Amino acid sequence: MENNVIDNSEMNYTQQLPNSTAVLVLGILSIVFCICYGVVGLILGIIALVLANKSLKLYNGAPTAYTPASYKNLSAGRICAIIGTCLSSIYIIIVIVAVAYAGSMGALGPMMNGLK
Numbered sequence: 001m002e003n004n005v006i007d008n009s010e011m012n013y014t015q016q017l018p019n020s021t022a023v024l025v026l027g028i029l030s031i032v033f034c035i036c037y038g039v040v041g042l043i044l045g046i047i048a049l050v051l052a053n054k055s056l057k058l059y060n061g062a063p064t065a066y067t068p069a070s071y072k073n074l075s076a077g078r079i080c081a082i083i084g085t086c087l088s089s090i091y092i093i094i095v096i097v098a099v100a101y102a103g104s105m106g107a108l109g110p111m112m113n114g115l116k
Contacts, residue, residue, distance in 0.1 A: 038093025
């Protein structure tokens, strides 16, 4: 008869990953603030990605030392930060193109009136 004893030594999660909640909050805020001409969302997304990469290195060094919930928060925050950074970058490009287009129309306006 086998003794079905579960070894809990590997399930000894003691602490949360540092900055996992901060990464999640910054990632979500980077998506929310991507409409502020993209600058605020881009800054928040980059900060979240830097913090996430530092915490991910710690997790890869000792995965059993951290809680699974904190790793899930870190992963979700990292994904939100990537999405927020991409959306902010696209928004910045759109604003630059719109300003350049409007500026070129303003510069070409007098020349176009002279051709009529």
